[in-house]
Amino acid sequence: MKVMVAMSGGVDSSVAAARALDEGHEVVGVTLKLWGGESDTGCCSVSDVDDARRVAQQLGIDHHVFNFGDDFTRHVVDPYVADHAAGRTPNPCVECNRHLKFDRLLDRAVALGFDAVATGHHARIVTRPDGSRRVARGADPAKDQSYVVHMLDQAQLARVLFPVGDRTKDDVRLIADQLGLRTAAKPDSQDVCFITSSAGRAGFLADRTELHPADVVDGDGRPVGRVDAVELVTIGQRRGLGVSGSDDRVFAVAVDVPRRRVTVGGADDLLSDSVELVDLAWVDGPVTSTVQAQCSAHGSPAPAVVDGDHLRWLEPRRRVAPAQSVVLYDGDEVVGSALAG
């Protein structure tokens, strides 16, 4: 097959390229330039592009850079800002995969005559007895990224490869080391790639949208504190709520941006037995039995059933911030997904 490998300059995609080559594919490496602004962790700094190019040279494959900056701004950064302005907490990695890597890049790869796009995600693609495919958890439970690639449909799954999904991270680093790849010991990327650690989320959003102070109230509506930016408060947050004399067990349990109000409560108030689901989609038909639901990239899954447009936990769980992806698993396999309402 002709395989286009999305190489971020990290160790996972470096090894993904090496393994795709090893499996006998005709491989070309591509690095996406997504973000023109400052970035200190990101996938598009010049040094990361250098790393990707140097690895490609080591492997003896061609390397190209595609500038998808406009699309990234339109599909990832702008919605990220708008969501926060509306009090929602989106996952930009999910949106980047949805709109950039497995849409824009995949389209271009196909247009250029490639059969598949490979990435360094720690996820697997399993084929069912009827020939249909599902995204499944990667072999390394600590590094599993099936959550951020959960949205792949059958057409995409037929054209996507995850060459390191069946390896542990330690294995990946070992392979990179054995091949002498310069990225073998490179640290994992962290957090949101387009936000620098110096400015932080608050600084990034403050430059792009108006932030508003808000009252912090208790469950009875009594004012107990103040925050500078209601848009930056996330459900479950403990610090920075301006609640004086409080102990550690006060959490933001509700964030109401239009009314500029944050409600705090104890750990019990943070619990809920359901999550409202928006844009629920099943991979191959609704599942009425118990599923495992995961509500953040590094969150632990828990048993639940889907009941109409709600997810009902078997045991109460912490509230889920609106706009987080809710990914539904049967065992290791993704069977459905939605956004938290």
Next chain:
Amino acid sequence: MSVYLDHAATSPLRPEARAALLEVLEAPLGNPTGAHRASRHARKLVDEARDQMAAALGCAPGEVIFTSGGTESDNLAVAGVRDATGGALVCSAIEHHAVLDPVLAAGGRTVSVDPLGRVDLEDLVDVLSPGDGPPVRFVSVMAANNEIGTIQDLDAVAAVISEHAPEAVLHTDAVQSFCWLDLATHAAAADLISVSAHKFGGPQGVGALVARNGVPLTPQLRGGGQERDRRSGTHNVAGIVAMAAAASATVAERDATIESVRALRDRLADGLRARVEGLVETAVPIDSHGRPDRSGTLAGCCHVCIEGIESEALLFLLDTEGVAASAASSCASGALDPSHVLAAIGIPRDLARGSLRLTLGHATTTAEVDQAIDAVARSVERLRGRR
């Protein structure tokens, strides 16, 4: 057969330059500033090269400053005049980044251009008019543009400057022009001229700045005082000698080259127009007979925008077919950035996304041109077939 149509990015080494380069590298070579035989030999090579460059550029030998290339020449001109005069800086909106960025970094202003990329002389008058700030002491207008090939009327620009900012010097980035324009006449009105060897068949990493006598210029590299204390640093003797050889060969053949390459460029552009739907030739007006008038652009340049096509995808396919071409200038990562030149001449961003620059050199053949036309037409069809 591989097809090389990216001469504006870099042009292959001419045989004369290669021979000169090897001859210098193979013989024992002293430092030109030394006091012994080997040094005197090196010094003689540099002096002779300086004479050759001066003849090619229409200046006195002492007005030639050897540099590491076009970018250094441009930066030396901008920063050298700024430091020497403290005056304000002005450049056209379509300058190469090697001029545009240092000018803007120093708080300078840009002059707009018309839809063909020619400097708007009325806007130049406005920009030169004394305001609250310091008077303009430096104006930079490139002899011809690196992306779209538009040739500027430097005499007209100089006339405006002498009337509205007589203290200002005129710099011209002639990096793209050396092969196609006789700079001794075309850039006669310029006080400073930048050239780069590898654009005319010399080696990469060497260039020159002409600074006419009396032009205020503060050195940016200080040290051993080479180049009459205007640019310190041991000479790149082999590079300088090879550049001069390439320059002399280029000048000797220039008229014949322009004639033959212009015919090939027209064949290329006409072929693309005929074969590719939705193709717009950039900065080329249609004359009263309905024919494209390419007289305002460099003979070796063909720039087009193709509707509904993305340059990156097109260049990828052309590369797989063995055709070397380019689009806009690349950023540090190698990604294509939206072109400030196409924006400045009013090309909509969507159309600019489909830009393609094919640039020819003295050795370009008819077969290369025909193969490129086929490859572009085929690649565009393929990309459109997906939609």
